Amino acid sequence: MSLFKLPRILKRTRRAPARLFISIGMGENQLPLIREARALGFRVIGVDRDTRAFAATHCDLKIQESIENFAEIFTHLEDISVYGDIRGVLSKSYGPAVRTASYIANMLGFPMFPSRRMDDFIVKKRMKEVFQAGGIPSPEYLVVETSARGAAGAARLGFPLVVKPVTGHAKTGVRMVTSRRELQRFAGSIRGKGAGFIAERFVEGDEIIALGIIHGRTFHLASLSDKETTPAPYFVDLLHVTPSRHHALWTEVTAIGQRIAEAFEIEFSPLVIEMRVDSRQGIQVIEAVPEFGGECLPDHLVPLATGYNFLEQAVRAATGMTFTPPPARAPRLAVAVKYLTADKGRLLSLDTRAPRGVPGIVYSRFFKALGAEVGPPADNHDRIGVIVAKGRTREAALDAAALAARACAVTVGRGGSEK
Numbered sequence: 001m002s003l004f005k006l007p008r009i010l011k012r013t014r015r016a017p018a019r020l021f022i023s024i025g026m027g028e029n030q031l032p033l034i035r036e037a038r039a040l041g042f043r044v045i046g047v048d049r050d051t052r053a054f055a056a057t058h059c060d061l062k063i064q065e066s067i068e069n070f071a072e073i074f075t076h077l078e079d080i081s082v083y084g085d086i087r088g089v090l091s092k093s094y095g096p097a098v099r100t101a102s103y104i105a106n107m108l109g110f111p112m113f114p115s116r117r118m119d120d121f122i123v124k125k126r127m128k129e130v131f132q133a134g135g136i137p138s139p140e141y142l143v144v145e146t147s148a149r150g151a152a153g154a155a156r157l158g159f160p161l162v163v164k165p166v167t168g169h170a171k172t173g174v175r176m177v178t179s180r181r182e183l184q185r186f187a188g189s190i191r192g193k194g195a196g197f198i199a200e201r202f203v204e205g206d207e208i209i210a211l212g213i214i215h216g217r218t219f220h221l222a223s224l225s226d227k228e229t230t231p232a233p234y235f236v237d238l239l240h241v242t243p244s245r246h247h248a249l250w251t252e253v254t255a256i257g258q259r260i261a262e263a264f265e266i267e268f269s270p271l272v273i274e275m276r277v278d279s280r281q282g283i284q285v286i287e288a289v290p291e292f293g294g295e296c297l298p299d300h301l302v303p304l305a306t307g308y309n310f311l312e313q314a315v316r317a318a319t320g321m322t323f324t325p326p327p328a329r330a331p332r333l334a335v336a337v338k339y340l341t342a343d344k345g346r347l348l349s350l351d352t353r354a355p356r357g358v359p360g361i362v363y364s365r366f367f368k369a370l371g372a373e374v375g376p377p378a379d380n381h382d383r384i385g386v387i388v389a390k391g392r393t394r395e396a397a398l399d400a401a402a403l404a405a406r407a408c409a410v411t412v413g414r415g416g417s418e419k
Helices: 005-011 028-039 071-084 097-107 115-122 124-133 148-155 180-190 247-263 297-307 312-318 392-409
Strands: 020-022 043-048 061-064 084-090 139-146 161-165 175-177 196-201 206-216 216-230 235-241 268-279 282-289 334-340 345-349 362-365 385-391
Touching: 020 028, 020 071, 020 097, 020 297, 020 345, 028 043, 028 161, 028 268, 028 312, 043 071, 043 139, 043 362, 061 071, 071 084, 071 097, 071 334, 084 097, 084 392, 097 115, 115 124, 124 247, 139 148, 161 180, 175 180, 180 196, 206 247, 206 297, 206 312, 216 297, 235 297, 235 392, 247 268, 247 282, 268 312, 297 312, 297 334, 297 362, 297 385, 334 392, 362 392
Parallel strands: 020 043, 020 084, 043 061
Antiparallel strands: 139 196, 161 175, 161 196, 206 216, 206 268, 216 235, 235 334, 268 282, 334 385, 362 385
């Protein structure tokens, strides 16, 4: 840890103790959050194993530590606290980083949620149990042993089934199986003594994503978007678009978000809820996580569609400043977030400048370089890039995103085709 910069900074501002904000992580996705904290007048303490991480130069002080080592991080913070008042902590990452943020918030007396509840989000079996106890609608499921007997029991739920690890994040390890043979093959692929998995009844219907913020134990819905994914078995995100075709469910989704806040004892946190809308059963919650979600949702989709600065308000809520809830009205603009993919092969061409010339395009980012091996995505890391488009209507935003994707002229070798 390097402390030499902060005393000089504070010497120039003797009138009052510096207000400090902690960012768990200094990677590229953390930068928008760090910038919002600085814009509100905070000095930022960045925590990361890599002190040369993408956003490190935007932090006033760096703690070199793995984001998973929450106890060690807190010890460093006790030393730093003599230089100013630590007012809040957040992470724009997921899983271990969020656990660390909640632990530090608990230790410093800041609003968030009990860090002991983080496993209720990570361990999917426990999440399902909390859903049941809290009256949160969710698909029927079984916890299955990796044995022929266990697989036979899961088959009684009926096919197709969604199978997923007992512990994991988001879509990692999630598959769809359509027969006993596929189910047994999946069960056989899970190794380890006592290993098991969750088999969940597949819910037909549209997938929607809710992004909101819990403040003072009250859930405020900021956006409702439709999601499209790759076909089974992997379900990788390909598209988000708002306004949702199911905007009429806004009040019902808000009520579900409130039940989640209460069931998991959340005082403050961003919240992402993944749902399916079934014509017979209504809304079914697939998962909920106390995170900001994909970077394009809080950074671009929400502010573009509604004018609401989600990240600024999250920092305000985390640090005890005046908080403004998101507007409970239909988006003023349509926004589409489209991910680029390709067939299997080597990436031969990709025009990264092309989206800039397409009307309605407000952001693009590319994850793969020429020469990279690409293919149909099995997880988020297999995608080539992302394009964000706005328009007066859903159709206009979708058309702009599609046009920009074609303009990128993605081609692959080894028999790959343009996609």
